[in-house]
Amino acid sequence: MFSTSTPASGSRTIASRALRRAGLVDSDTQMRDGDNDRRNAQRSRRRIRGTESAKEQATGSFHRSLAVRMSASARGTASDPLAIRGAARPTIAGRLRRKDAESGFASNRDGAVDAWRQMVNARYNPETRFLDLSSMIDDEIVKKHSLSPPGRGGNVRTAAVIFKLAGQLQPEVQTLSLANNNLHGMHLLYLDRYLPKLRNLSLEGNDLQTWRDLDHVGAKKDKMKCLRELVLIGTPIRDMEYKNGRGDRYRSELARRFPALEVLDSETITQIGFTTETDIGQQQSVVPKPSATTFPYEMGPSFITGVDGNLVSAFLFRFFEFFDTQRNGLLGVYDDQANFSYCCNTSIPVRARIENLHNTLPNQRRLNWEKWLENSGGGSRNLNRQQVNVDKSVKLLHIGPPSIIAAQTALPETKHDVLGSMQKFVVDAFPVPHGQGHALLVTLHGEFMEVRKQALRSFDRSFILLPAPEGSRAKLAGWDVTILSDQLTIRGYSNPNVWKIGPMLVQAEAKSNPAQKPAAFVTSSLPLDQQATLNNLPDETQRNLVLQTCARTRLNVNFALDCLHGNAWDLERAITNFEQVKDKLPKDAYL
Amino acid sequence: MAAPAPTKPASSTATPLVRQDIEIATRAADHFTRLYYAAYDSDTRLADLPKFYRESSSLLWNGRPSQGPDGLTQLIKNMPSTKHDVQSFDCQPVPGTSPPSLLVIVSGNVTYGRGPSGNPPNTPAKTVEGHPRAFSQTFMLVPDSSAVIKPGEVAKYYVSTDSLRFVG
Numbered sequence A: 001m002f003s004t005s006t007p008a009s010g011s012r013t014i015a016s017r018a019l020r021r022a023g024l025v026d027s028d029t030q031m032r033d034g035d036n037d038r039r040n041a042q043r044s045r046r047r048i049r050g051t052e053s054a055k056e057q058a059t060g061s062f063h064r065s066l067a068v069r070m071s072a073s074a075r076g077t078a079s080d081p082l083a084i085r086g087a088a089r090p091t092i093a094g095r096l097r098r099k100d101a102e103s104g105f106a107s108n109r110d111g112a113v114d115a116w117r118q119m120v121n122a123r124y125n126p127e128t129r130f131l132d133l134s135s136m137i138d139d140e141i142v143k144k145h146s147l148s149p150p151g152r153g154g155n156v157r158t159a160a161v162i163f164k165l166a167g168q169l170q171p172e173v174q175t176l177s178l179a180n181n182n183l184h185g186m187h188l189l190y191l192d193r194y195l196p197k198l199r200n201l202s203l204e205g206n207d208l209q210t211w212r213d214l215d216h217v218g219a220k221k222d223k224m225k226c227l228r229e230l231v232l233i234g235t236p237i238r239d240m241e242y243k244n245g246r247g248d249r250y251r252s253e254l255a256r257r258f259p260a261l262e263v264l265d266s267e268t269i270t271q272i273g274f275t276t277e278t279d280i281g282q283q284q285s286v287v288p289k290p291s292a293t294t295f296p297y298e299m300g301p302s303f304i305t306g307v308d309g310n311l312v313s314a315f316l317f318r319f320f321e322f323f324d325t326q327r328n329g330l331l332g333v334y335d336d337q338a339n340f341s342y343c344c345n346t347s348i349p350v351r352a353r354i355e356n357l358h359n360t361l362p363n364q365r366r367l368n369w370e371k372w373l374e375n376s377g378g379g380s381r382n383l384n385r386q387q388v389n390v391d392k393s394v395k396l397l398h399i400g401p402p403s404i405i406a407a408q409t410a411l412p413e414t415k416h417d418v419l420g421s422m423q424k425f426v427v428d429a430f431p432v433p434h435g436q437g438h439a440l441l442v443t444l445h446g447e448f449m450e451v452r453k454q455a456l457r458s459f460d461r462s463f464i465l466l467p468a469p470e471g472s473r474a475k476l477a478g479w480d481v482t483i484l485s486d487q488l489t490i491r492g493y494s495n496p497n498v499w500k501i502g503p504m505l506v507q508a509e510a511k512s513n514p515a516q517k518p519a520a521f522v523t524s525s526l527p528l529d530q531q532a533t534l535n536n537l538p539d540e541t542q543r544n545l546v547l548q549t550c551a552r553t554r555l556n557v558n559f560a561l562d563c564l565h566g567n568a569w570d571l572e573r574a575i576t577n578f579e580q581v582k583d584k585l586p587k588d589a590y591l
Numbered sequence B: 001m002a003a004p005a006p007t008k009p010a011s012s013t014a015t016p017l018v019r020q021d022i023e024i025a026t027r028a029a030d031h032f033t034r035l036y037y038a039a040y041d042s043d044t045r046l047a048d049l050p051k052f053y054r055e056s057s058s059l060l061w062n063g064r065p066s067q068g069p070d071g072l073t074q075l076i077k078n079m080p081s082t083k084h085d086v087q088s089f090d091c092q093p094v095p096g097t098s099p100p101s102l103l104v105i106v107s108g109n110v111t112y113g114r115g116p117s118g119n120p121p122n123t124p125a126k127t128v129e130g131h132p133r134a135f136s137q138t139f140m141l142v143p144d145s146s147a148v149i150k151p152g153e154v155a156k157y158y159v160s161t162d163s164l165r166f167v168g
Helices: A014-021 A028-049 A054-076 A092-100 A109-122 A140-144 A156-167 A211-218 A236-243 A247-257 A309-325 A327-333 A350-354 A390-395 A401-409 A528-535 A540-553 A557-566 A571-584 B019-041 B045-052 B068-077
Strands: A130-132 A175-177 A200-202 A229-231 A271-274 A334-345 A426-434 A437-450 A455-467 A481-491 B053-061 B064-067 B082-093 B102-112 B133-143 B153-166
Touching: A109 A140, A109 A156, A211 A236, A211 A247, A236 A247, A247 A390, A247 B019, A271 B019, A309 A327, A309 A426, A309 A437, A309 A528, A327 A334, A327 A401, A327 A481, A334 A401, A334 B082, A334 B102, A350 B133, A390 B019, A426 A455, A426 B053, A426 B133, A426 B153, A437 B133, A437 B153, A455 B102, A455 B133, A481 B082, A481 B102, A528 A540, A528 A557, A540 A557, A540 A571, A557 A571, B019 B045, B019 B082, B019 B102, B019 B133, B019 B153, B045 B053, B045 B068, B053 B068, B064 B068
Parallel strands: A130 A175, A175 A200, A200 A229, A271 B153, A334 A481, B053 B153
Antiparallel strands: A426 A437, A437 A455, A455 A481, B053 B064, B082 B102, B102 B133, B133 B153
16 A cells, blocks of 8 residues: 655665765674674673582673663662763772773773763764764773763663763764664663664664663663654564564664654665654644634534535434444444454543542442443553553554454444534544545534443544445445545543633633523533534525524524525524514424 | 535545555654644744734634634643643545645643643642543644755645544
């Protein structure tokens, strides 16, 4: 379906060239060094993990204590890793080294920071905005001051100091190489904090073993969100994934973790771009900051255009009747290639919490998300959640009627009261481009009862519909439309008065405002079919007149419309006319 | 938003979705939601946000329609500052389109203006005004055939449809 016009591999960015020039991607020497480093790393890892043979006991315990120290210091300083200004807070390794070193320089914390700063400055090229921190252990400044770089005795704290210093460079660092430093995931914990706008990163030849190691770089989706290029060549995690024939999954998992990633291990990643990306935030001209204190518009009624409102309401009535009572009866309405997925937004709505709906409505406390989040049909496809990885996102998109019905049948039983009070729902429907023609986008927001718990939930549902052609499966099953796309979002219950038509407040009003107007008669006070009829009127003035007529006479929309029409859309004339004939009107003329 | 009535689709001979399509679509939605709401919440939104739209784009804000980048500008020019918090999103490639249109559905919280701290001092604790509102926003993203693409890019997409409601 997607095809890219450019080859997926071989295209390298400027950053990639910069890395290569610096000998970080392809250079043979560096690769060899990297291999040596890796072998060393693997040896020491074996020591850490190996049984405590007498021969290795000393080294083994040394490494264990180092690991403990690393995690302990990371925990203790989560809020600010540099609260204690100490780049080279003395580590065991550092102490061991210093025994041999003539100078006691590194034990002076500020001195160490200065030395790290010297190294960082010396390795920065402001023109290319490239900071080359590869193989720090071989650095002259590091040797001179007997510093312990992270991965070579230095811990997460040391790494944090170096990243902080890097973060202070001007102009801002764009490209960073940390290649061949024997780094573990933990060392990278503070990379995002100090270099959040990094665009290119090489971690080549480091000791990154598992996905969990990479979690420290970018597990949370708001981490490293500008990262365009990443190099993980020569890391155990990459080697392992490729060795096991999971190269594609390795790439897609990283693409998922770094939303802006364009190049991974020197190969481009196939993706969709957005025209604005390069321009965002790069605006030269000054634009006014947002300063309004009121909303530009009021809450409006259901908006239905370009389609017969009755068609929409007929579809919704029938759809939810089946959905609530007999979901397999919906088989016919889905197009052969139709998609369905649902996701749960499990957070408690702030305003509902303030209104205490959770406690004041019966049974709300009985609700839990269990059956929604996972069930025999799959579960919630909330792509915002880290747990929904590529495999899951594929599995949870249900394609074709049988698969869709199976997924829906696995959901808890529901009751949508679409025929009852229409104030509980709001529907917007309008045409959207589809191929050479148009389809219809229908968005419905409202509530349903979870039958087993007898408690309420709110939901949003979006459909893309096409007219059902004569003789089609949908038509034969009695539908005027067929569903192409169906997406359902289930939320914690919110008060439906949110759709009350009229002004909305940004902030609470000052108290001296007791004059309460009587509640307005609004579109959502009407049954859905009448709302649709009303919304079919193209003219807003006319819609308002109909509403006012309904409010004053209690006539239903059709009669109010007739009455206004017969009186040249003059409200007062229509009311007078109504007064004259009201005794002769049938009962069903009224709401 | 005067659009013609629904017509028959061009053809339904589109290739079925494969894993990679879903993957690319998912990633695009992820990237899009990030970019879009960051732009919306920024001080420079008047410059940044309209770039997501084209003349043909249809917008609906709480039942109020508008059209294209200019319509959006009119809308956000008089909108208080915002802070969006995306809590869930889902994305489906629309069947029968190639490269596919993407249906992106976002659910989350949005705080306007100064939030609860901007309420008058004697506001009762039970007042909901000023507190975050729940919002639901449905987008259709479609490829822009005229845009220049970078290596590795399938296409550049823009917002062809944007339909928002406050829902709590």
